Amino acid sequence: MIEWSSDELMIRDAVRDWVAKEVRPHQDALDSGEASPYPIIRNLYQTFGMADLAASSFDKRIAREKAGEPVKDKSEGSGPDAGASFTMLPIIELCKVAPGLVTAMGVSLGLAAGTIMKRGSVEQKERWGRDLLTFDKVGAWAITEPDSGSDAFGGMKSSARVDGDGWILNGNKTFITNGPDADTIVFYAKLDDGRPVRDREILCFVLDKGMEGLVQSRPLRKMGCHSSPTGELFLQDVRVGRDRLLAVGGSGKESAKQNFTTERAGVAAMSLGVIEECLRLSVDYAKSRVAWGKPIGDYQLIQLKLAKMEVARINVQNMVFRHIELSKAGRTPTLAEASAMKLYSAQAASEVAMEAVQLFGGNGYIAEYRVEQLARDAKVFQIYAGTDELQITHIARDLLSR
CATH class of the missing domain: 2.40.110.10 (Butyryl-CoA Dehydrogenase, subunit A, domain 2)
Known part of the structure; x- marks a missing residue:
């Protein structure tokens, strides 16, 4: 995969339009904590039919499990999934504005609901899983x-x-x-x-x-x-x-490790959203900001910052594309592979966001120009789901064990 398909671009543009209408006007309220993320996430679910898709998928899976039939699609019933691209594109677009929305949604769906759907009995899935997957309830x-x-x-x-x-x-x-x-x-x-x-x-x-x-x-x-x-x-x-007690399918420790893999791979998509937005804002600013009689984009030091941002964007996008291809092939990354994706993409997002602040100068330190918020938000990518230092350990242990 080297670029988004026409169908994927249609999904991206639809989500982008929704973000512009339903999320961007609430940026300040979300960043101050005045606005709750959950009504906005439920709006997303209703607008794109994700709640209905999740409910339908869940009901089909449970019916098969009760009948003793195998679940044909391993992702069925574990989320409103129409393919990895459908999952990744909303993450990327939301993270351009409010990465916390993705964190809140991802933990509720991918970790809380995901654990129940992987490790729970049929009764437990019916009791808790359906409401989490449709986002009628919030999970931790x-x-x-x-x-x-x-x-x-x-x-x-x-x-x-x-x-x-x-x-x-x-x-x-x-x-x-x-x-x-x-x-x-x-x-x-x-x-x-x-x-x-x-x-x-x-x-x-x-x-x-x-x-x-x-x-x-x-x-x-x-x-x-x-x-x-x-x-x-x-x-x-x-x-x-x-x-x-969630006991079906393995130990609690193994359950947590599988979730770490899912969570870390998802950080690459989150990072791509931050990088793309910082680059867009920086290019626009470099064209319009004039210093010493010409746009600052004419100066080589500013060009160097933009070039490094573009390199980071290409690299992280390629990681996202690889993850999508793995999913299409029925594979999930190993813990070491997911750790490598998270390590690089999280560092890239944080570095790009801080460079964007620097490029904007004093304006970059002011909330109005948005890069200040993105720099604060991106830093946590290097901390949650395992710190950079922990990713290094997991990658190295895998290499040394071969």
Whole structure:
């Protein structure tokens, strides 16, 4: 794949028009936290029929599972997916304006709903999956803790203690996307069975907002991505039954690793949106801003910045195209491949956004010119879904193990 097809360009333009009408007018309110992202995401779903597609796909999958038939399409029922391009294009266009919208949507669909659809029983999928996939309800995926950021598994302290035919959950999660507002929470904890903490089995449960002992904090103040509410979760003696344990298809640890792969590959599309917007804004500004009697685009140092932005755009776009081709071939990237995509694209997006601020000079530091927001928003790409340093470790371990 070397360029978007005519059908893909039609989808892109339709989404771009919708973004211009429904998102751009709310940029400031989203960035200040005054506007909630969820009504806008639901608008997207209704406008493009994504909710109906998700519901129809889900119902067909569940009917087959109940009949004992194999699911023909592995993506069926796990989201409103009409192909990887359909998934990537809205991400790219939304990230040109408010990357936090993609973060909020991606965690709810890809991580919370995705985990339930991969690991849950038919009953659990019907109970929680459908409403998440149609975005009637908001989901959160709770693994990160105050003392276990990159060491998510080994440093995890949240516990699940057997109590009769269920468990008692205790623990504290932080940096949880959608945490303040989530209706459904996929929660990871270690089985309290007397073994050393780092050796304990990791279990995965589904929680509902309002359960006794569960507290969802107010949104945390952040550097950027304000259109994606982030909070903490506090669990004190939360009683859960076996109906809330996700056990089908593997361990909680394996489930989380698969989600890391999906999340990291998606960062490339998010990064491409930021890069494309920064480049567009920078080119326009370089043409119109006059210094010493001529447009600053005539100066070689400004040309160098624009050239480096274009190189980054081409490289990240090629990563996105490769991901689409892998999906068409029925393949998902390995954890190392996804880590490589995330490492490069996240760094590229942050560097391009900061260069855009520099190109704009004093105006770049002012919110009105938009590059200031994009620079703040892009920085988190190098932190969430695993820091740059963690990506390096995963890539190197894979290379050294061959």
